[in-house]
Amino acid sequence: MKKNTKASTVKKSAQRGGLAPDRIDAILKALDEAYPAARCALTHSSPWELLVATILSAQCTDARVNMVTPELFRRFPTPAPMAKATLPELEALIRTTGFFHNKAKSIQGAARKIVAEFGGQVPQTLAELTTIPGAARKTANVVLGVSFGKAEGVVVDTHVFRIARRLGLAKGDTPQKVEQELMRILPQSRWIDFSHQLIHHGRQICDARKPKCDRCNLEQLCHSKDKTWQS
Ligand code: SF4
The missing domain is CATH 1.10.340.30 (Hypothetical protein; domain 2)
Structure with missing residues (x-):
């Protein structure tokens, strides 16, 4: 029984790009708390x-x-x-x-x-x-x-690219590589919302030049070298 549990944990970790599943889940939970209704900001009706x-x-x-x-x-x-x-x-x-x-x-x-x-x-x-x-x-x-409502990939714009790397969720140096990494570690059911949430986070808190880390609810989960504040 113990052996099976360990094997399934290793498998689960491997499925998520080798990152700790608990950490990914904590990041997703924090994003849900901060941006429960993040939506596309482009006005459209079709x-x-x-x-x-x-x-x-x-x-x-x-x-x-x-x-x-x-x-x-x-x-x-x-x-x-x-x-x-x-x-x-x-x-x-x-x-x-x-x-x-x-x-x-x-x-x-x-x-x-x-x-x-x-x-x-x-x-x-x-x-x-x-x-x-x-x-x-x-x-x-x-x-x-x-x-x-179809998740065939993850939208990686400038905000998603920057913040996914700051949070250590991806290391790739192109949006294409970052998208592939995110698709490996995130549950497919989160692909759409995750992008909207990171775009909102980038606009409101995790600025490219001067992130407002003292106001960021992901701060304890973030080990980025360019953090401006450390708890
Ligand atoms: S702690 Fe700072 S760098 Fe990290 S995600 Fe939050 S705002 Fe961005």
């Missing part, structure tokens, strides 16, 4: 709108994206009308989000691809979504998780 908003959010704040999308979606509420929009029309509407030439090409290309190959509906698999112009893996994961 998978199509979320896809476009996520493409526009590259190198731009969600607040800025939320300022331009109401008019954009009023003019082009579905892929069909946007597929017919001209690039200058789109550029004028999204200019303030930065990189607007490329973003206009991406959202026009996304609309045309969805109309031509997916019957005008945003597809619901990672493989299909990542064929859409402007939708790399991170964008696809956002749409799958938020719009369809």
Whole structure:
């Protein structure tokens, strides 16, 4: 009996990337306590709108994206009308989000691809979504998780990348490597919420330059070298 318990503990630890399961669970519990209702901050009312908003959010704040999308979606509420929009029309509407030439090409290309190959509906698999112009893996994961409740991966944006490494949950030096590590150690049922929670934590507490460690409820679980306060 004792032997089985030990074997199952070792197996459980190995399944979670060699990190102590208790520590991971404690981090998840602390995130639930701090951010019980963390949600995507991009305003949207359909998978199509979320896809476009996520493409526009590259190198731009969600607040800025939320300022331009109401008019954009009023003019082009579905892929069909946007597929017919001209690039200058789109550029004028999204200019303030930065990189607007490329973003206009991406959202026009996304609309045309969805109309031509997916019957005008945003597809619901990672493989299909990542064929859409402007939708790399991170964008696809956002749409799958938020719009369809499907956890095929973990969204790793700049906040998730930084904080997962600070907490010692991942060591990878690229978002792709960090995502793979997180997928190994986190229960799949937590993949979607975990990203939202870390994004909120990054915006409110775990700042890139000066983390507010004295206000962080994960402080005792964090051994990051750039902590600004130690209990
Ligand atoms: S203790 Fe500091 S560095 Fe660690 S997660 Fe909290 S805010 Fe970030």
